[in-house]
Amino acid sequence: MKEDFLHYVWRYKLIASAEIETTKNEEIEILNPGVYNTNSGPDFLNTQLKINKQLWVGNVEIHLNSSDWYLHKHEEDVNYDAVILHVVWQHDVEVFMKDNSPIPTLELKGLIDNNLLKSYQNLFSKQQRWIPCENQISEVDKFVVNNWLERLYFERLERKSSVIEELLNKSNSDYEAVLFQLLAKNFGLKTNAEAFLSLATSLDFSVVRKESFNAESLEALLFGQAGFLEEVAEENYQNELKKEYEYLKHKHKLSPIANRQFQFFRMRPNNFPTIRIAQLVSLFNKHQNLFSKLIEVTKMEDFYSLLSVEVNEFWKTHYTFETTSKKSPKKLTKSFIDLLLINTIIPLKFQYLNSRGEVDEEDFLQLIQQLKPEKNTIISKFSDLKISAKNAFESQALLELKNNYCAPKQCLQCAIGKTILKK
Template identity: 50%
Template sequence: MKEDFLHYLWKFKKFDTLNLKTSNEEEIIIVNVGEYLELAGPDFFNAKITIDDQMWAGNVEIHLKSSDWYVHHHERDVAYENVILHVVWEHDTEIYRKNNTEIPVLELRKYVDKDTVANYQSLMSPKAWIFCEKQLAYISPFVLKNWQERLFFERLERKSTAIYELLEQTDNDWEAVLFCLLAKNFGLNTNGEIFLKIASSIPFSIIRKESFEVENMESLLLGGAGLLDDEKEDNYFKDLKFRYYYLLHKYQIEKGNCNPVQFFKHRPDNFPTIRLSQLANLYHHNQNLFSQISEITSLETIYALFQVSASTYWLDHYQFDKQSPKKKKMLSKSFIDLIVINTLIPIQFAYAKSRGIERAEDFIQLLNEVAPEKNAIIDKFGSFGVKSLNAFESQAMLQLKNEYCAKSKCLDCAIGMELMKCH
């Protein structure tokens, strides 16, 4: 048994509250269980409890055993001086404040229904992948859908943190933030952080000026990635290298120093040369991209906006000095879907929130039209009977796995709560 089970019992009063008594046989009436903040200090703040007709207002601390009070050295911490009730599963010793007054103890196991304990033990039985994998398919669709909506917006809130940090770094320039986020997205998992560092190192005022010449854009991005450092016979390489060092001198930019970009294990269409050229062309064709996407609700409009390809040179190249069969390197529909999921919706969400505008239904509707991601987590949930039919659902399930299942926060999860109900 874990303390989070006791937190759940106390928070939702999942025990007999009518005949409560302290370990010293004093009558307890819970007026307010307090606020569960999950911060340092006592577990529940500002509770109101009557003990033998005396009303107390203060904090409640919860442990598996009373003696855990001393194990955790709460007797030395002034933050625990205002504890009015010590809620435990097993009472094994008396607890005293610094002034030697005894803290009342409620031994919870005397008041909890056996079915509640059995449901908890069933839910938290040894897991192969997640605790509830055998019961997941039987959860009410109503419960699951509502929980997915909450999970989806939790995920957007988490993604917004990085967006607001970038806003501070760019003096609240939404166009600059979008450029950085798109760069990270174009780099995928392997090169994403490197692409982000490259984009962040170039003042966006320079991107605005130089995007009218796509070769200048390419030189800034490929040069920043260290892809113009060598000596090659290729004329296009020589031209970009000349432009790159000219622009460094023109704008007094220091040459970037980032980790080498990765080609290994990538399909050629995902090579950093191709992705950076596509990003350069995207901004060459769209000088004010954020103003165009900030309120777009049509998926078809987004697809049209991102119909860009790498530059002409890359028609028959994936790397400098290595010719390949001709192929137009367009952004694929599946790649644009990833941009919608990981960049456009998060930045639209953060922008709407910053302006106090409610657009929740827009985001849900848009991602209902986008295909779900394909990865091991989504596939695994599908094998347990919960298939993601669109990106809204797959994003929710990723949030569920990463923030709840992986952290064993079953009693903070709507699915876990549903399974805890006595049947």
């Protein structure tokens, strides 16, 4: 038994008996359970109830045992002076206010429907499951699931917005700079994400902006900062970049990061950090005001057109500085652009419009629903449970569900969990 289950019972008035009494046999009538308080202080605020037909307005505190009042030292906290009812699972000790009068107490043990208790115990059993409701989720009404997934998707966007806001605060609200940092992290994919973010944050974006008009300067800048131009090389092109970087390093007072942060092991050649840096260079050389352009774009084909870039001539025949390869354009693929849209462009665009009060949720839903779902272990597991993602909107929502509700067992805050309990 956990307190949050008792919060759930009180909040939705799921007490089985219509006639309830305090431990002193005083009749209780719940007029309004109050506002659920997620901050410090009593669990429910502004509760309205009648005790022996006397109207009371105040707060309610909920514990597993009455003695928890003293365990949590509420008797020393003035925030609990306005508690009008102590709701507990088990009444094991009398609790007194400062004037030595006993706090009216409601014991829930024996007042909760057995079916509700069984459903709760089943969800929160210690049996190892991938998600608590894996045996019931496929039976939940699709309307409930779909509505909840929509809410989860926007929760995910809002959570990402808070991360974006931190970056904006550090960059003096420069959206172009934040876009560069987030895109760089995405270009690194999971393996090199942090290394690429270190690269992007190792220099002020104003330097990138100044050098972006010249492709060779920008390439020297990023490869130099990434630490790939530290050693004397046999390749003439690499030496040319090295000379350019030495000039830029002195000009902008830069310090490179260690290139050992970048991983090549067990990676497909098209995902080598050298290729991803070359593509990042092409993108920001082609579009000096990329964020401004992305804000104006609304159609999927226009996103693909805007972000479709290929590497320069050297990288068309190389995967690293040292070895040559068969010539190929090494363009940003449609599937890779989809990842950029899902993880960076749509969240950043949402944050920008939301800060201006211009968000149209339907527009974002229509956009994300055009993208294919991500392929990963979590999405595959949900598919095994007959909850399949048809598009990126649903796969993003399912990731939010698994990571922020199922994993921490927040079933009582989940629409799916609540539906299962009510059954």
